[in-house]
Amino acid sequence: MMLFAAHAHVCLDLDSVVIEDPVSWFFPQLSYLYKIVHMCYRCRMRWCPTSVLHLLRSARLRLCTRRGRNRLPLWIREIWAYMRLLVQSLYFNSLTDSDVVFDSVFEPVFWTVDYVTRWFGTVFVFLVVILTSSIVGIAYMVLLPLVLYTYSPQWIAWHICYGNWIIVMIAFHYYKATKTSPGSPPTEKNDAPFVSVCKKCIMPKPSRTHHCGICNRCILKMDHHCPWLNNCVGHFNHRYFFSYCLFMTLGCFYCTISGRNLFLDAYNAHEHFKHLDTEKPGVPVTGDLGLLVGLLPSGQTNRQTPAPVYSLKDKMVNKSIIYMWVLTSTVGLALGALTIWHTVLISRGETSIERHLNSKERKRMAKEGKIYRNPFDYGRLNNLKIFLGVEKRSHWLTRVLLPSGHAPCGDGLTWDKFPVKKDLIPV
Numbered sequence: 326m327m328l329f330a331a332h333a334h335v336c337l338d339l340d341s342v343v344i345e346d347p348v349s350w351f352f353p354q355l356s357y358l359y360k361i362v363h364m365c366y367r368c369r370m371r372w373c374p375t376s377v378l379h380l381l382r383s384a385r386l387r388l389c390t391r392r393g394r395n396r397l398p399l400w401i402r403e404i405w406a407y408m409r410l411l412v413q414s415l416y417f418n419s420l421t422d423s424d425v426v427f428d429s430v431f432e433p434v435f436w437t438v439d440y441v442t443r444w445f446g447t448v449f450v451f452l453v454v455i456l457t458s459s460i461v462g463i464a465y466m467v468l469l470p471l472v473l474y475t476y477s478p479q480w481i482a483w484h485i486c487y488g489n490w491i492i493v494m495i496a497f498h499y500y501k502a503t504k505t506s507p508g509s510p511p512t513e514k515n516d517a518p519f520v521s522v523c524k525k526c527i528m529p530k531p532s533r534t535h536h537c538g539i540c541n542r543c544i545l546k547m548d549h550h551c552p553w554l555n556n557c558v559g560h561f562n563h564r565y566f567f568s569y570c571l572f573m574t575l576g577c578f579y580c581t582i583s584g585r586n587l588f589l590d591a592y593n594a595h596e597h598f599k600h601l602d603t604e605k606p607g608v609p610v611t612g613d614l615g616l617l618v619g620l621l622p623s624g625q626t627n628r629q630t631p632a633p634v635y636s637l638k639d640k641m642v643n644k645s646i647i648y649m650w651v652l653t654s655t656v657g658l659a660l661g662a663l664t665i666w667h668t669v670l671i672s673r674g675e676t677s678i679e680r681h682l683n684s685k686e687r688k689r690m691a692k693e694g695k696i697y698r699n700p701f702d703y704g705r706l707n708n709l710k711i712f713l714g715v716e717k718r719s720h721w722l723t724r725v726l727l728p729s730g731h732a733p734c735g736d737g738l739t740w741d742k743f744p745v746k747k748d749l750i751p752v
């Protein structure tokens with residue numbers, strides 16, 4: 326308190342101090358500092374950093390006041406200060422950093438991309454339904470009759486059972502993946518722990534939650550936004566998305582492998598008749614017509630075997646088989662790679678977003694000589710079981726190989742209640 330009183334005294338009385346020194350004649354500001362030093366000496370103040378700081382601060386304030394006294398009228402300076410405050414209040418944010426500035430500058434670009442993706446989501450879903458339905462239609466109208474006519478009863482039973490099972494699994498999981506909400510953090514007050522605050526929603530974000538710009542909300546355990554589902558893939562529909570990818574891949578490979586010989590026959594037939602079609606016009610010099618125009622020698626007739634008839638139905642069947650094989654083999658390869666990648670991620674206990682975050686964190690800690698451990702990794706097989714909801718042996722059949730609407734483990738808000746002990750999932 327004494328020290329503070331001394332500072333206040335110095336601040337108030339500096340102007341009243343009269344010191345005769347030649348410097349003050351030429352450099353008034355130096356004279357002011359000289360006064361401060363003199364006062365300190367006279368008051369026998371200790372040269373602690375705090376006292377120096379207070380003295381310098383008071384000197385700076387007084388100097389600024391003196392310097393600005395003769396510049397502009399007070400009312401102009403007040404208006405100017407008010408305007409500055411007004412402008413700064415428009416963009417000031419205590420959380421402002423390079424990320425916020427980057428987001429603000431590119432906001433129009435992000436908005437356009439999000440808007441277009443949102444709009445195209447409906448188109449993509451329509452495309453998936455149309456393309457899948459067309460393949461199913463071809464399988465029923467073209468492949469099934471061929472199978473019934475040519476295959477043995479055992480193979481007929483296998484194709485009918487496997488084909489229909491795949492169709493049911495694909496339709497069920499696609500419908501559930503598009504219609505199930507991935508889950509969002511609760512908007513009302515709750516006791517769930519959170520790790521950060523979403524800058525867009527201005528809401529607490531639980532662990533593994535991320536904001537989706539296309540859905541314009543935070544998503545629990547967000548994996549990615551899928552335009553083919555027109556929905557985010559998150560905590561509550563991640564399994565449906567994965568199962569859809571898996572069974573669609575199996576269905577595509579089934580069509581590709583079982584339809585391979587049909588495709589080769591259809592392709593060869595199509596190429597053969599296309600070749601004949603191009604030769605048909607402009608070759609009328611056979612048979613009697615050749616004799617009439619004198620192109621063939623007398624007594625020689627050219628009675629060729631008539632070309633097989635390539636009806637419109639044959640043409641459509643061959644084109645359908647070619648279309649089905651090309652589409653299913655292409656989608657099978659692309660979706661197969663995606664399914665394998667997601668299987669690897671799930672077995673590591675990571676989402677697609679966490680893959681990048683964990684990789685960054687792993688590198689950062691490796692530089693410090695530490696090893697990063699994913700807190701959501703319970704072991705490869707356990708991760709898959711937790712993800713698929715397999716708690717006992719029969720669940721592999723009822724929850725994985727048959728359509729099942731069971732809820733995922735946990736509520737998506739907390740992640741410390743999982744069966745970490747291996748004996749809790751002995752399957």
Ligand SMILES: [Zn+2]
Pocket residue numbers: 523524525526527535536537541542543
């Ligand atoms: Zn958010």
Ligand SMILES: [Zn+2]
Pocket residue numbers: 537538539540541549550551556557558
């Ligand atoms: Zn989304």
